[in-house]
Amino acid sequence: MPYLLSAAAQLYWPARGTRNRVRPAGLARDLSVAVLSFGFSFRLIAGAGYAAVYRGVLFLFAGIPVCVWLRGRKDRAGAEA
Known part of the structure; x- marks a missing residue:
């Protein structure tokens, strides 16, 4: 659960725009890692039963x-x- 929530937060903060200015390359990297982490965590939780x-x-x-x-x-x- 904590991994799922932290991946969701990583997606939330850039979308909200409350952080300092972010470089496009850094944003793309952060978003791709967050989406992969969210998917992996969700699948892991679903597979746990x-x-x-x-x-x-x-x-x-x-x-x-x-x-x-x-x-x-x-x-x-x-x-x-």
Whole structure:
């Protein structure tokens, strides 16, 4: 899952145009690597089977409250300083 999401992010940022100016050669290279990585990751996840993907998504969702809690602690510590 992380590889799939990072490949998707690599496609998202140039399309959004929020990054600094990008050279066309670098953009073509980044896009081709991102598309290949996204396809490979998607195929790998699909080939892993239903049970593995289901468990992975459950663990991913189980980590969200931990991230929210840690972010709250960090924000609270920054507000007190």
